[in-house]
Amino acid sequence: MSKEIRQHIERIVPLTDNEFDFVLSHFTPKKFKKHQFLIQESNYVPHDFWVIKGLVKAYHSDIDGKEHIMQFAMEDWWVTDYQAYFNQTKATLNVSCLEDTEVLCLSLENRDKICAELHKVEHFFRKKSNAGFVSLQRRILSLLNSNARERYEQFLVQYPNLLQRVPKTLIASYLGVSRETLSRFSSL
Amino acid sequence: MSKEIRQHIERIVPLTDNEFDFVLSHFTPKKFKKHQFLIQESNYVPHDFWVIKGLVKAYHSDIDGKEHIMQFAMEDWWVTDYQAYFNQTKATLNVSCLEDTEVLCLSLENRDKICAELHKVEHFFRKKSNAGFVSLQRRILSLLNSNARERYEQFLVQYPNLLQRVPKTLIASYLGVSRETLSRFSSL
DNA sequence: TTTATAGCGTGATATATATCACAGCAAAAT
DNA sequence: ATTTTGCTGTGATATATATCACGCTATAAA
Numbered sequence: 001m002s003k004e005i006r007q008h009i010e011r012i013v014p015l016t017d018n019e020f021d022f023v024l025s026h027f028t029p030k031k032f033k034k035h036q037f038l039i040q041e042s043n044y045v046p047h048d049f050w051v052i053k054g055l056v057k058a059y060h061s062d063i064d065g066k067e068h069i070m071q072f073a074m075e076d077w078w079v080t081d082y083q084a085y086f087n088q089t090k091a092t093l094n095v096s097c098l099e100d101t102e103v104l105c106l107s108l109e110n111r112d113k114i115c116a117e118l119h120k121v122e123h124f125f126r127k128k129s130n131a132g133f134v135s136l137q138r139r140i141l142s143l144l145n146s147n148a149r150e151r152y153e154q155f156l157v158q159y160p161n162l163l164q165r166v167p168k169t170l171i172a173s174y175l176g177v178s179r180e181t182l183s184r185f186s187s188l
Numbered sequence: 189m190s191k192e193i194r195q196h197i198e199r200i201v202p203l204t205d206n207e208f209d210f211v212l213s214h215f216t217p218k219k220f221k222k223h224q225f226l227i228q229e230s231n232y233v234p235h236d237f238w239v240i241k242g243l244v245k246a247y248h249s250d251i252d253g254k255e256h257i258m259q260f261a262m263e264d265w266w267v268t269d270y271q272a273y274f275n276q277t278k279a280t281l282n283v284s285c286l287e288d289t290e291v292l293c294l295s296l297e298n299r300d301k302i303c304a305e306l307h308k309v310e311h312f313f314r315k316k317s318n319a320g321f322v323s324l325q326r327r328i329l330s331l332l333n334s335n336a337r338e339r340y341e342q343f344l345v346q347y348p349n350l351l352q353r354v355p356k357t358l359i360a361s362y363l364g365v366s367r368e369t370l371s372r373f374s375s376l
Numbered sequence: 377t378t379t380a381t382a383g384c385g386t387g388a389t390a391t392a393t394a395t396c397a398c399a400g401c402a403a404a405a406t
Numbered sequence: 407a408t409t410t411t412g413c414t415g416t417g418a419t420a421t422a423t424a425t426c427a428c429g430c431t432a433t434a435a436a
Contacts, residue, residue: 060329068332070325083322115314119307126303126310129317134271136324137258141248143331144256144364148423167383176332178424183385336393355413366394371415 005050005104008076012127013120023121026110032101038079039095045084047105051077054101055165058093059173069174072098072162078128098166148177149185193238193292196264200315201308211309214298220289226267227283233272235293239265242289243353246281247361257362260286260350266316286354336365337373 005027006020015023029052032038038056039045049056051073058070058079070093073079081093085108115122142151152175156163163171172182193215194208203211217240220226226244227233237244239261246258246267258281261267269281273296303310330339340363344351351359360370 060333062333068329070329082318082325086318086322115311119310122307122310122314123303126314126317129314129321130270130274133317133321133324134274136321136328137270140324140327140331141256141258143328144361145248145250169383173332179384180386180425181423186385357413367414368395368416369393374415 004052004076008050009121009124012124015120019118019120023114023118026114027104027106030103030105032097032103034097034100037094037096038101038103039081039084039091039093041092041094042090044088045081045091047107048078048080048082048085048111049073049095049103049105051075051079052102052104054097054103055099056095056097056101057166057170058095060093067170067173068176069170072159072166072170072174074162074165078132098170143176148175148181151175152177152182152185192240192264196238197309197312200312203308207306207308211302211306214302215292215294218291218293220285220291222285222288225282225284226289226291227269227272227279227281229280229282230278232276233269233279235295236266236268236270236273236299237261237283237291237293239263239267240290240292242285242291243287244283244285244289245354245358246283248281255358255361256364257358260347260354260358260362262350262353266320286358331364336363336369339363340365340370340373 002024005024006015009015009020009023027050032054038047038049039058041061053075055072055074056079057072058081059067060070061067071079079095081091081095083089084091084093088108111125115125142154146154152171155171155175168182168186169179172179175182190212193212194203197203197208197211215238220242226235226237227246229249241263243260243262244267245260246269247255248258249255259267267283269279269283271277272279272281276296299313303313330342334342340359343359343363356370356374357367360367363370
């Protein structure tokens with residue numbers, strides 16, 4: 001299970017065995033059952049999570065109790081409430097498991113430590129953050145440009161694998177559409 | 189004009205004079221007149237731009253010729269088509285000047301060079317990227333959560349200064365609302 | 377087994393927002 | 407000085423999407 005994250009990092013920067021051991025020693029593995037919470041609103045957010053196995057949703061509950069999904073995260077994805085994590089403030093998002101899930105946890109302190117210690121690691125996280133930024137920009141453009149049906153079709157192309165594992169209700173909530181409207185799309 | 193960017197960087201990492209000179213030498217200043225383009229769709233994107241003075245919009249033109257604004261950028265902001273810039277692909281966004289504008293240009297090559305040379309600089313850009321990521325997440329949540337009027341009110345709170353300098357038509361396009369609908373909000 | 381509960385589809389209706397059309401006005405261009 | 411262009415407001419109407427309501431099915435809980 002540590003091989004996977006090594007691969008994940010080495011897709012961007014090569015590491016010696018020693019370097020990798022050093023990095024890995026700053027992560028702690030953790031397991032969650034379906035329906036358990038990695039993060040709950042109004043609590044502090046101790047970790048960024050890298051998903052080894054399983055599937056989670058990060059979402060905001062509005063005043064009417066409606067859920068708005070910020071992101072899904074499955075194998076090889078990172079997830080947390082980044083606003084709260086980076087600023088050490090209380091979460092406004094919840095992160096909960098759609099399946100039994102195993103993660104590697106990285107505290108902000110440890111993240112900054114391995115970044116400071118190993119320039120390569122700082123480089124890795126910069127690249128990751130840049131890529132994340134770009135993909136959020138794409139999502140924003142899709143919300144501005146496209147109607148509900150088009151957004152759904154884009155989702156199908158971009159995340160065909162998620163479709164298998166995530167109920168349509170939640171995909172609707174990720175896309176900013178009601179489940180009924182989404183359902184009428186899928187039926188043709 | 190170089191003092192401003194030094195301050196901008198030193199809000200995150202302190203630099204010696206030598207270090208700053210080294211960094212600055214990788215930027216090139218450039219001036220644009222109102223209506224000129226920093227970036228045009230379907231061209232390669234040679235630079236990331238840091239705005240010294242002025243105001244620009246980064247936007248996508250859809251098939252019907254409608255503009256969707258990705259971001260505004262005024263003094264002390266960064267702007268480019270990041271997807272195209274980071275991946276060295278052709279732009280899908282345009283960036284054009286709403287006012288006469290002065291910028292500092294940073295090529296991807298130079299960015300990577302100063303990041304590789306100075307760990308501090310890589311740290312700076314990582315922090316910047318993280319902050320950008322978080323603010324895009326906020327915008328996405330606002331698009332999912334809030335109706336047009338609420339988004340407009342949030343915009344007023346978040347960017348009161350932009351309201352003075354940007355026509356409402358463009359704010360509407362940033363918020364994903366028609367200018368007519370936005371106009372009906374402002375009138376009460 | 378029986379009973380909940382979650383997911384999904386679908387009709388009828390309501391509503392937010394877009395679109396179309398027109399006018400007024402200020403600033404820029406000729 | 408006159409014309410053009412960009413920005414804004416506002417009415418009338420159209421449309422995409424939300425909401426409400428119901429039933430069906432499969433899985434999970436009692």
